[in-house]
Amino acid sequence: MNRKTILVLLDACRFDSMTENAGFLEHMIEYNKGAKYRVKGEIPSLSRPIYETIFTGLPVSEHGVTSNFHSRMSCCENVFSLCIKNEMTTAAAAHFWLSELYNCVPYHPFHDRFYWRGDGAIDHGIFYSDDHYPDNYLYGDGEFLRRGYQPDFLVYHSMEIDYYGHKFGAHSKEYESSVSHVTEILAALMPRWIAEGYNVVITSSYGMNDYGMHGGDTDEQRMVPLYVFSPKCKNGRFTDESISQLAVAPLLCHLLGIEAGEKMIPIENTGIHIE
Numbered sequence: 001m002n003r004k005t006i007l008v009l010l011d012a013c014r015f016d017s018m019t020e021n022a023g024f025l026e027h028m029i030e031y032n033k034g035a036k037y038r039v040k041g042e043i044p045s046l047s048r049p050i051y052e053t054i055f056t057g058l059p060v061s062e063h064g065v066t067s068n069f070h071s072r073m074s075c076c077e078n079v080f081s082l083c084i085k086n087e088m089t090t091a092a093a094a095h096f097w098l099s100e101l102y103n104c105v106p107y108h109p110f111h112d113r114f115y116w117r118g119d120g121a122i123d124h125g126i127f128y129s130d131d132h133y134p135d136n137y138l139y140g141d142g143e144f145l146r147r148g149y150q151p152d153f154l155v156y157h158s159m160e161i162d163y164y165g166h167k168f169g170a171h172s173k174e175y176e177s178s179v180s181h182v183t184e185i186l187a188a189l190m191p192r193w194i195a196e197g198y199n200v201v202i203t204s205s206y207g208m209n210d211y212g213m214h215g216g217d218t219d220e221q222r223m224v225p226l227y228v229f230s231p232k233c234k235n236g237r238f239t240d241e242s243i244s245q246l247a248v249a250p251l252l253c254h255l256l257g258i259e260a261g262e263k264m265i266p267i268e269n270t271g272i273h274i275e
């Protein structure tokens, strides 16, 4: 079975905003062509700590990246390093904090934006350091990596929702428009990804409150969506109860067909319905 897997990581996209705006994704769930979950994000609901949680499957107190001031590389097994161990190719179009966690630190905006050296856990990368980097550019970067390198594991990490959320708050026209915009991009790209045999996972790092902040322990800041499109998982709407964000890393390993990290939750215990 094809093991190639795409992870779309939307920065700061709330569960309710995604549900209200993601017409195509909701259509796919309505027609039983994918699975949807409600994920309770880990805390602190901050960027660096949660990126590390998503890729290692570990809570913040275990992986040690406790704040955005932690400018250092990951010390734990993560989905990128597990791919490399299994001789698979990795790529990411992402914010530079992913480069710092998995490739090299400190990130230099002129030297490290395009990464092809192959000595980090992300083999091929295109990184950005401006939070208002437009989503249509980001998904174009990802498509360049996908078509050019055919990576086994590819991450698209877009930031527009987070940017407008901080500037105008959730429940603003600008925040909702940015969610709507990215879901339209996904509606344009996903049919080809699926036709070419990719597993597709779409989730978010954390949410956003009406003050334009995330970091704390409220549903607005923690509840995020998880969509899975893969023959290796059961289709359906599984949103009555929330599952843990620690499920994302073992899910990705399951889809990639590799053994999960030693400290990750076994996929059978995550609440995700696998085939």
Ligand SMILES: [Zn+2]
Binding pocket: 012, 047, 162, 166, 214
């Ligand atoms: Zn943010």
